Amino acid sequence: MDFSFMSVVWLGTPLWLWASFFALVIAILSFDLGILHKENKEINVAESVKLSAFYIALGLSFGGFVWWYLGAESGLAYMTGFVVEKTLALDNVFVIALIFSFFAVPRIYQHRVLFWGILGVIVLRAIMIGVGATLVAEFSWVLYIFAAFLVFTGIKMLVMKEAEPNVSDNALVRFMRSRFNVTEEHHGERFFVKLVNPKTGKMTWFITPLFMALVMVEVADVIFAVDSVPAIFAITTDPFIVYTSNIFAILGLRALYFALAAMIHRFRYLKPALAVVLIFIGSKIFVADLLGLEKFPAALSLGVTFAIIASGVVWSLVKTKEEQLPA
Structure with missing residues (x-):
């Protein structure tokens, strides 16, 4: 069989490299669902930390x-x-915790x-990054x-107090409940269930x-991608680097969630640092131009x-520890 087509360059990278990346992701997800979590079980903090370390090491x-x-x-x-x-995923963890709490x-x-959320993320990020890469390639001023946008977002995060999301008042939640049949209680691990309609x-x-x-x-991931996708394009315009760094960072989000959900309050002061990072990443493009640098x-x-x-x-951990100490 002729595999010479695998050497064809697609989006600036040989096709075999893209295929290898997707094969690796499929293998990781299959191992996670088919072996590590074949049966539904609670993930404790210790297991979560180990899995997080594994995914970080893999990335x-x-x-x-x-x-x-x-x-x-490129590296x-x-x-x-x-x-x-x-x-940036730390903010996502906080919102996911609110969602899980609201829906009990x-x-x-x-x-x-x-x-299953991660599977959706892989597809949605591919679409968003594909659109972004096309825009940047066709119109460099994008x-x-x-x-x-990153500089504006970072400044906004620094000067404005962000309100806690209200899931119960979310338009999408209201839409689903008004347009679809929704059960009030959970039915095990099932997303859909067939029941007698009382009407x-x-x-x-x-x-x-x-x-x-x-x-x-x-x-929630699509909303957070509005920040993260422009951020990575401000770092590099190589679609392969943009997509792979995004996906490997997100792959460990499931494991990271269970470790951080119980201690998310300890990272209360991390948001200003994230804001400064966004400002830095956005501004360095303009700084490079002013200094006459190519990059x-x-x-x-x-x-x-x-x-x-x-x-x-470090600042967040120190400050929250001080707040917990008795006066």
Whole structure:
């Protein structure tokens, strides 16, 4: 069989490299669902930490491969995107916790929602990144719009107090409840269930709160992608680096959730650091132009990004610990 077509370059990267990446992702998800979580069970904090470490190591190892095969600049861009996306995911964890709490999703079924949510994320991010890559390739000035948007978003995060999302007042929740048959209680791990409709007396398909939680998790990711996708394009315009760094950062979100959900309050002061990171990533495109540089140095970009995030994490942990100490 002739596999010469695998050497064809697609979106700037050989097709075999894309195929290898997707094969690896499928293998990881199959291992996760088919072996680690073949049966529904609660994921405790210890298991969550171990799984998180595994996914982080996997993401960093892939970054090492990118560095070795595509060069240091691509490797640094991947690492920067991975770190930024992983940190932005902390906000996502907070919103997911609110969604699970509102729909009273039993802890034993939360992994199921997150797993299928990740599958949706892989497809949705591919679409958003594909559109972004096309726009940047056709209209280079779009990159400056992305950069300005990041600076604006970062400043807004610093100066404005963000209100806690109100899931009960969400338009999508109201729409689903008004247009579809929705059960009030959970039916195990099922997203859909056939029950007698009290209005017609006939057997009818109902959606369960578990499915509504899944829809809300997907929508939350799309909203967060509005920040993260422009951020990674401001780091690199290589579609392969953009997509792989995003997906490897998100793959471990399920495991990370169970470790962070119980201690998300300890990262209360991390948001200002995230805001500064967005401002830095957006502004470095304009700084590079002012200095007459073709690109902002990748090593400096990674170093500054990591330093800001690390400072935010340390400051947050110290401040929240002080608040918990008795007066």
